[in-house]
Amino acid sequence: MTNYLPHPATEDIELPAVLTALGDETRLAMIAILARNSEKAMACGQFLQLGSKTALSYHVAKLREAGIVHVRPDGTKRLLTLRRDDLEKRFPGILDSVVASAAVVSHPDDQDWAATTESTGDE
Amino acid sequence: MTNYLPHPATEDIELPAVLTALGDETRLAMIAILARNSEKAMACGQFLQLGSKTALSYHVAKLREAGIVHVRPDGTKRLLTLRRDDLEKRFPGILDSVVASAAVVSHPDDQDWAATTESTGDE
DNA sequence: TTCTTAGTTCAATGATTGTTGAACATTAGA
């Protein structure tokens, strides 16, 4: 786990990048799950039903680079949080409306998460 | 101008397709212009500052297939309208929030359209 | 130290994207 994990500053978050990042079924399912477990940090491993370790690593990077999630190392894990406030400041209403719609059109495997998943162990 | 111009039914509009379609700078600029000239049909030619004829034809097809615009033949032209109501029914709030944000982060060449462009000649 | 957990990096791969230019089709007008 080499590097620095760069995140764009709020004012550098770009709309096309955000929309493109959200325009993928796997990533949309991820942010829907993150939004549901609002403000609770989740590790990448919690999303393994959505793809392989490698694929998830790729998608998490995409979401991070687009400014949609914050990623914080915690031991061997990576804890993810939605950048709700930053996105709301930069592009008001978008995240909420996307999440609301994504919840309806959710991923096949994306069901009752808070129940089926053990505690994240975050702060 | 050969074919039938298929549009998805409102209930068949898919969120990833919409977000992906909007996640392109050219297409984002197009819907920003369409939104600004609200409910006035615009021909593809009105967007030539954003790209070549061929490129626009491609982007219009993307927007149409995603369910974002309606395309109607009118003589040798194609008149575009935003599918505001359909999108609002299917994914409430998304189009408005995207358009509002896109207006701020607009395309370099996307300025005072209603002024610089002659009448569309629509119905 | 050794083993396990959790995630990253890399190269390869096939699919999709957005652009171009040339040729074509369709409609309208002279």
Add this chain to the structure above:
DNA sequence: TCTAATGTTCAACAATCATTGAACTAAGAA
């Protein structure tokens, strides 16, 4: 009819995408 205006289709192309498996790194536990 001939011509202009407005888009479409096609093949080509470089670039990016999403996925895979193998190898690797780092942190924590035994």
